[in-house]
Amino acid sequence: MKQIxxxxxxxxxxxxxxxxxxxxxxxLTVKPLVDAFFAWVKQNQNTVLPKSETGKGFTYCLNQEKYLRVFLEDGNIPADNNAAEGSIRDFCIGKRNWHLIDTIDGAKTSAIIYSIAETAKANNLKPYNYFELLLTEIPKHMEDTNLDFLQDLLPCSEKLSLECKKTK
Incomplete structure (x- = not known):
């Protein structure tokens, strides 16, 4: 725990x-600590029972080492997925309330809606206003074969209306 x-x-x-x-x-600074952590896990793997919680943790770390190190190669990648887990927490807590979503299509639709809402939040947009914009603009282009208009509707687009953006 101290190493982590x-x-x-x-x-x-x-x-x-x-x-x-x-x-x-x-x-320069984090990689040596990560290297030391994995060296310690490898050195101590055989000192714990494989089925114990610590043994399971060691096995997980070693099996996922390649993926746990990815953040060292790109400064844009966070060291953990806490932000992603936090963004779906509300959905997971409320999942008992979703008993009305009893079909595969309903589950897919729910996942799409939650993804759009959480992406809007992550991009400092007001989800309600963003949904309103999408539901107003997309139907205007139902006959279009050119989908370039979608670029202007992406959460990161500079062309989004001010009503969608949160004031800081």
């Missing part, structure tokens, strides 16, 4: 850097 805490502590100091500088600093 040290990784997060150093990673936290890099949060204000540009992605390029963060990647460079990760190589």
């Amino acid at each position: 805490a040290a990784i997060y502590k150093v990673e936290g100091l890099l949060s204000e850097l540009s992605s390029e500088e963060r990647q460079k600093q990760r190589q």
Whole structure:
């Protein structure tokens, strides 16, 4: 736990850097800590029972090592997926309330709606206003074969109306 805490502590100091500088600093400061952590796990893997919680954790770390290290190569990739997990937390907590979604199509539709809403939030948009824009603009283009208009409706588009954007 101390090794993981040290990784997060150093990673936290890099949060204000540009992605390029963060990647460079990760190589200099975080990578040695990650290397030491995995070396320690490998060294101690046989000292714990494989079926114990610690043994399962060690096995998981070693099986996922390649993926757990991805953040070291790109300054835009977060060190963990806490933001993604946080964005779906409300849905997971409310899933008992979704008993009316009893078909595959209903589940797919629900997943699309939640994805759009959470993407809007992640891009500092007002979800209600963003949905209103999508539901107003997309029907205007139902006969179009050219879908270039969709670029202007993406959450990251500079052309989105001010009504969709949150004021800071």
